[in-house]
Amino acid sequence: xxxxxxxQRIYEQFARISKALAAPxxxxxxxxxxxxxxxxxxxxxxxxxxxxxxxxxxxxxxxARLVESRxxxxxxxxxxxxxxxxxxxxxxxTTAEARLAELDAVARAYLVGRDEFEPxxxxxxxxxxxxxxxxxxxxxxxxxxxxxxLAGAVSVPLEEVASWAASAPRRRTVVAYCRGPxxxxxxxxxxxxRKRGISAVRAEDGVSExxxxxxxxxxx
Amino acid sequence: xxxxxxxQRIYEQFARISKALAAPxxxxxxxxxxxxxxxxxxxxxxxxxxxxxxxxxxxxxxxARLVESRxxxxxxxxxxxxxxxxxxxxxxxTTAEARLAELDAVARAYLVGRDEFEPxxxxxxxxxxxxxxxxxxxxxxxxxxxxxxLAGAVSVPLEEVASWAASAPRRRTVVAYCRGPxxxxxxxxxxxxRKRGISAVRAEDGVSExxxxxxxxxxx
DNA sequence: CGCTTATTCTATTATTCGCTTGAATAATCG
DNA sequence: CGATTATTCAAGCGAATAATAGAATAAGCG
Numbered sequence: 001x002x003x004x005x006x007x008q009r010i011y012e013q014f015a016r017i018s019k020a021l022a023a024p025x026x027x028x029x030x031x032x033x034x035x036x037x038x039x040x041x042x043x044x045x046x047x048x049x050x051x052x053x054x055x056x057x058x059x060x061x062x063x064a065r066l067v068e069s070r071x072x073x074x075x076x077x078x079x080x081x082x083x084x085x086x087x088x089x090x091x092x093x094t095t096a097e098a099r100l101a102e103l104d105a106v107a108r109a110y111l112v113g114r115d116e117f118e119p120x121x122x123x124x125x126x127x128x129x130x131x132x133x134x135x136x137x138x139x140x141x142x143x144x145x146x147x148x149x150l151a152g153a154v155s156v157p158l159e160e161v162a163s164w165a166a167s168a169p170r171r172r173t174v175v176a177y178c179r180g181p182x183x184x185x186x187x188x189x190x191x192x193x194r195k196r197g198i199s200a201v202r203a204e205d206g207v208s209e210x211x212x213x214x215x216x217x218x219x220x
Numbered sequence: 221x222x223x224x225x226x227x228q229r230i231y232e233q234f235a236r237i238s239k240a241l242a243a244p245x246x247x248x249x250x251x252x253x254x255x256x257x258x259x260x261x262x263x264x265x266x267x268x269x270x271x272x273x274x275x276x277x278x279x280x281x282x283x284a285r286l287v288e289s290r291x292x293x294x295x296x297x298x299x300x301x302x303x304x305x306x307x308x309x310x311x312x313x314t315t316a317e318a319r320l321a322e323l324d325a326v327a328r329a330y331l332v333g334r335d336e337f338e339p340x341x342x343x344x345x346x347x348x349x350x351x352x353x354x355x356x357x358x359x360x361x362x363x364x365x366x367x368x369x370l371a372g373a374v375s376v377p378l379e380e381v382a383s384w385a386a387s388a389p390r391r392r393t394v395v396a397y398c399r400g401p402x403x404x405x406x407x408x409x410x411x412x413x414r415k416r417g418i419s420a421v422r423a424e425d426g427v428s429e430x431x432x433x434x435x436x437x438x439x440x
Numbered sequence: 441c442g443c444t445t446a447t448t449c450t451a452t453t454a455t456t457c458g459c460t461t462g463a464a465t466a467a468t469c470g
Numbered sequence: 471c472g473a474t475t476a477t478t479c480a481a482g483c484g485a486a487t488a489a490t491a492g493a494a495t496a497a498g499c500g
Contacts, residue, residue: 006326006329006330007248007330008244009326009330010323010327010330010402011244011245011247011248012244013316013320013322013323014244014247014312014313014316014323015241015242015243015244015247016316016320017312017315017316017319018238018241018242018247018312019242021238021241021242022235022238022239022241022242022487023235023487023488024228024231024232024234024235025231025488027231027234027235027238028227028231039446039447040446040447040448041445041446041447049489050489050490050491051446051447051448052447052448052449052489052490052491052492053488053489053490055446055447055448055449056448056449056488056489057488059448064319065319065320066315066319071496071497073446074444074445074446074447074496074497074498075446075447075497076446076447076448081319082318084311084314084315084318084319085315087314087315088311088312088314088315091304091308091310091311092234092237092238092308093234094304094307094308095237095286095302095304095305095307095308096233096234096236096237098302098304099237099284099285099286099301099302099304100233100236100237100285102233103230103233103234106226106229106230106233107230109226110226110227110229110230182230243457243458245458259476259477260476260477260478261475261476261477269459270459270460270461271476271477271478272460272461272462272477272478272479273458273459273460275476275477275478275479276458276459276478276479277458279478291466291467293467293468293476294466294467294468294474294475294476294477295467295475295476295477296476296477296478
């Protein structure tokens with residue numbers, strides 16, 4: 001009655017999506033793209049892939065319709081095709097965290113200091129932002145800040161954190177955030193600030209989580 | 221500074237999860253398992269895979285820790301390892317629906333009658349259940365009903381729908397549901413009931429969606 | 441136009457994947 | 471115990487995949 005071949009074709013379509021996510025390189029590319037539109041070249045550099053290889057991975061993502069691209073002059077800018085892609089990425093991360101003990105071990109080694117530097121939660125951060133008792137800094141590269149940042153955040157790219165520390169407010173706590181829970185920038189910024197005697201904590205969330213929670217994002 | 225090899229290892233862990241989802245056969249197995257615990261044999265039959273092949277796919281899912289198993293006598297029963305796995309499956313479906321036009325075309329061919337038989341939404345169904353104006357039937361195989369069904373539903377497996385129709389209430393509307401939006405049982409049940417002059421509609425959701433929404437599920 | 445830069449295409453290679461087949465293991469039953 | 475049933479293991483094969491290198495395309499610039 002129900003055509004078994006058609007049922008198979010449906011699952012093949014679902015598998016197109018998950019196949020596109022099935023390579024570490026492509027997950028990393030998607031993570032970067034969730035911070036905003038980027039050109040092949042920049043993505044290749046950030047992921048340490050060859051340009052040709054990055055381009056091929058991006059085309060696989062495009063074939064699964066997870067990303068879209070547009071040309072601007074001689075560069076081609078890729079972006080996530082749909083908000084549902086971020087939801088999907090988040091679901092993969094959540095399941096990996098829940099199920100893979102190995103991930104915890106690897107993350108512990110990579111995110112040095114994650115355990116010492118207690119993060120501040122999304123709700124707590126919102127409360128203190130409204131009360132005006134914290135300074136919020138975005139320590140990602142400046143162009144990612146341009147593409148979208150938490151409302152009220154100041155752009156202080158990681159490499160400028162040390163010099164910024166001199167002019168940082170000494171009475172208020174500094175909260176640093178970056179791409180998300182697997183990004184080391186905020187951890188390094190907090191370490192640098194504390195070394196200079198500034199009270200600093202890291203935010204638990206990045207822009208994706210903040211946006212997913214329906215909280216305000218600003219651009220430019 | 222940040223060890224690139226460690227970063228890669230993190231993405232490899234995430235990719236373990238998505239790799240496990242990257243085969244149509246495994247997605248189908250997970251869908252079946254979201255209806256409840258099942259033995260290899262039954263899963264192989266339902267998916268038209270050879271037993272050995274199904275067993276291998278299940279072991280791949282187990283290696284990614286998406287499923288767990290227990291022995292009961294001579295059979296080994298597999299189940300989803302975590303609620304986050306259902307969330308993940310749902311995210312894959314949602315993205316596929318949002319992004320893949322081909323899926324819509326294939327689904328239209330498979331789910332014959334989906335367009336004519338307007339579904340009833342979750343909220344509407346709840347309202348009418350509380351008002352007592354509908355009879356809710358679960359048209360999945362009896363053992364899936366046993367593993368968990370919507371509160372207030374009666375088990376009427378698809379093959380018994382025709383005979384059940386004789387004793388069906390003629391004054392109240394019958395609502396049929398099955399595994400979810402890509403399951404044909406409810407559609408076929410509605411068609412069979414209407415042919416016999418009974419007012420019948422299909423529910424939009426299956427047990428997974430109902431449970432995900434935090435609505436009551438009964439077992440046994 | 442020719443030169444430079446950014447990206448994609450093509451071909452090649454090593455590896456992994458999905459499936460089949462037949463044998464092995466494990467529990468139950470007479 | 472031997473027979474039956476359910477599942478897993480092991481080997482092998484063709485197809486798909488990821489990465490590389492080098493050529494090709496396409497836009498911008500002097």
